[in-house]
Amino acid sequence: MKLDLHTATYEQFVTFVFDHYPEDEVDDKWYWKSGAELEIEPRRAVGYLTRVLVGGAELLNSYTQRQIAEGLDYLIGGAASELLDLLWSPEVPWPDRQRCILSIPQIYKDVLEQDPDGVGGCAYMLWDWVAFGYQSGRHKPETDAEAARVQDAMFAALKAMLNSSHRETQVGALHGLGHLSHRDSARTIQQFLASDHPADAKVREYAGKVLEGHFL
Numbered sequence: 111m112k113l114d115l116h117t118a119t120y121e122q123f124v125t126f127v128f129d130h131y132p133e134d135e136v137d138d139k140w141y142w143k144s145g146a147e148l149e150i151e152p153r154r155a156v157g158y159l160t161r162v163l164v165g166g167a168e169l170l171n172s173y174t175q176r177q178i179a180e181g182l183d184y185l186i187g188g189a190a191s192e193l194l195d196l197l198w199s200p201e202v203p204w205p206d207r208q209r210c211i212l213s214i215p216q217i218y219k220d221v222l223e224q225d226p227d228g229v230g231g232c233a234y235m236l237w238d239w240v241a242f243g244y245q246s247g248r249h250k251p252e253t254d255a256e257a258a259r260v261q262d263a264m265f266a267a268l269k270a271m272l273n274s275s276h277r278e279t280q281v282g283a284l285h286g287l288g289h290l291s292h293r294d295s296a297r298t299i300q301q302f303l304a305s306d307h308p309a310d311a312k313v314r315e316y317a318g319k320v321l322e323g324h325f326l
Contacts, residue, residue, distance in 0.1 A: 111144035115151040115158070123158045127184060128169065132176040141184045148193060152201040155193050156210050159185060163213035166220030178221050179232035187239045194240065198249065198260055211263040214240070215271050218279050228278030237268065237286025244291045265292040272302050277310050284317050288325035296321060 113126045126148075130140035140146070148155070162169070162185070169178050186194050197207050214236070222233040241264055243249040244257075251258035268290065271283035284302075287295040299317050308314045319325055 112147045112149060114149040115155050116149065120158055120161055124162070124169070124172075127162070128173045128177050128181040130177065130180065132174070132180045139180065139183070146184065150192055150196070152196050152199060153203070153206060156196050156202050156206050159193060160206070160210040160213050163210065163217045166217045170221060170224075175221055175225050175229045178217075179229040182217070182232060182236060183239075186236060197240075198256055200256060204259070207260070208263050211260065212267050214267050215274075218271060218274065218276070218282070222282075223274065223276040223279055226278075228276075228282065233276075233278040233282040234285055235282075237264075237282055238289055240264065241268075241286045241289040245289045261290060261292055264290055265294065265298075269298055272298070272307070277313055280308060280310075280313050281316055284313075284320045285325055288320040288323070 111126075113123065115123070118126070126146075133139050136142070162181075166178065173181075196202055197211060199207075218233060222228045222236075228234060244251070244261060249257040249261070251261045264286070268283045268286045271279055271286075274280060274283075284299065287299060299321055302308060303314060303317050308317060316325070
């Protein structure tokens with residue numbers, strides 16, 4: 111099962127990613143069983159991903175929350191890792207990549223926040239997939255200017271998400287701030303705790319754990 115993004119329309123891309131029955135078991139996911147493969151055209155790939163992130167409300171007209179969450183898992187969670195890697199690639203103009211990163215909170219508002227648990231944990235794990243490379247040392251913002259500006263854009267998106275009133279969005283943002291290892295992550299979490307915004311006791315407890323480095 112293959113889609114060539116050099117020629118595929120956005121509609122074909124959406125069908126390829128989301129038009130599948132969602133499975134609970136990882137080994138049963140459609141993209142593993144079908145050997146799904148995207149032939150990447152860098153700028154179009156980032157543009158299509160951005161349209162997905164800002165178009166969640168429209169996607170819900172055709173797909174369930176679980177189908178959308180599973181599609182996000184495919185696009186961002188590792189099965190199509192070459193697409194996520196484009197966020198750090200100078201092959202794609204920076205404004206396009208920045209727009210994509212700053213669009214991530216929108217899929218939370220449109221889709222993931224419509225479910226109390228963030229659609230089976232997708233709200234919690236999405237930023238883990240996106241930001242883990244900073245914690246692991248794969249991306250080194252201290253020495254790589256590209257990694258630094260991507261990190262700053264991700265930090266801006268995560269900081270904005272803390273203003274959500276949805277518990278799982280707040281927890282997902284805290285999780286992402288932990289993995290992102292941004293220079294201002296700890297200060298932002300401390301400010302969050304000092305405010306009256308995290309009304310849920312479990313969110314406050316988790317924020318404290320992230321500050322201590324316990325957020326996996």
